[in-house]
Amino acid sequence: MANRISISSVVTTDTYGSFLVLKKSFELYHGSGYCWHIRSDAKTSRLLCQEKNIACSVIANHCADTGKSLSPRDLSLEKLNALGEAWASGDCDQVFFMNADLIFTASILEFAMEMEGDLILSPNYFPWKQIELSPYYGYFNSGFLVVRNRLFHEEWRKAISSQPWLYTDQGALNHLATQYSVGLLSQSANVGSWRSADARSFRFNLIPADCLFCRVDLFGRLASHETWIEKAYALHLLRFLIDSGLEKHRLISDKILELDESGWYSACLKLVK
Numbered sequence: 001m002a003n004r005i006s007i008s009s010v011v012t013t014d015t016y017g018s019f020l021v022l023k024k025s026f027e028l029y030h031g032s033g034y035c036w037h038i039r040s041d042a043k044t045s046r047l048l049c050q051e052k053n054i055a056c057s058v059i060a061n062h063c064a065d066t067g068k069s070l071s072p073r074d075l076s077l078e079k080l081n082a083l084g085e086a087w088a089s090g091d092c093d094q095v096f097f098m099n100a101d102l103i104f105t106a107s108i109l110e111f112a113m114e115m116e117g118d119l120i121l122s123p124n125y126f127p128w129k130q131i132e133l134s135p136y137y138g139y140f141n142s143g144f145l146v147v148r149n150r151l152f153h154e155e156w157r158k159a160i161s162s163q164p165w166l167y168t169d170q171g172a173l174n175h176l177a178t179q180y181s182v183g184l185l186s187q188s189a190n191v192g193s194w195r196s197a198d199a200r201s202f203r204f205n206l207i208p209a210d211c212l213f214c215r216v217d218l219f220g221r222l223a224s225h226e227t228w229i230e231k232a233y234a235l236h237l238l239r240f241l242i243d244s245g246l247e248k249h250r251l252i253s254d255k256i257l258e259l260d261e262s263g264w265y266s267a268c269l270k271l272v273k
Contacts, residue, residue, distance in 0.1 A: 016044050022102050030109055039056075099144065101215055102190075139174055192215040202229065204236045207240040238269070
């Protein structure tokens with residue numbers, strides 16, 4: 001199975017630490033026999049290429065190398081480039097795209113392999129207070145997809161480019177997904193802060209015991225109320241991992257604490273005990 005699935009992602013200097021947690025968590029549950037096709041800036045590429053199961057290509061004109069920042073839409077297109085490079089490798093018949101900010105808390109493969117469809121998608125499952133945002137933000141979360149159609153990423157590219165008023169790549173999936181057969185992951189997948197109706201007050205839903213993976217920015221800069229929400233949710237997830245008592249969860253939480261150079265998470269854990 002391992003040589004028929006490829007993984008793609010986009011990793012930059014800002015998301016490098018989160019990606020190390022993603023890769024650690026994924027391989028704890030699925031092994032290291034999968035090839036990761038990564039689009040990254042030059043600095044990060046030099047680090048990632050030291051891994052034997054990572055193939056890197058460099059994003060031209062990335063801010064870490066030139067001081068020029070890429071727009072959210074440009075980063076969305078890099079996601080499609082990563083998918084295309086995974087298909088071009090010729091050693092797979094399906095590609096898993098994963099955002100660098102995913103953290104696996106269980107195995108996903110047995111669920112994904114049993115599902116039929118050209119695409120396996122995860123609905124955002126917005127709370128009732130925010131469900132009306134789905135036409136704009138997207139019904140589906142674009143942080144995790146299983147793609148089995150080799151032409152899908154190019155059709156996604158056309159949809160993004162032709163509808164600049166949509167919220168980057170997620171909004172473009174609304175109509176595009178109707179043109180393919182789609183399997184839907186349950187609420188145990190792609191769990192994030194947006195599912196909590198009171199997230200802006202830092203009150204989060206419990207992470208389900210059967211959670212497959214979460215999506216959260218572990219090491220982002222604190223620059224707004226939204227980034228505070230993400231940081232608080234990351235602490236919420238970290239406590240879930242520690243309190244579960246599972247060995248693999250402990251290894252993931254240890255990795256997060258190891259990469260947290262500021263010591264913020266360790267200090268917070270002492271305060272909330």
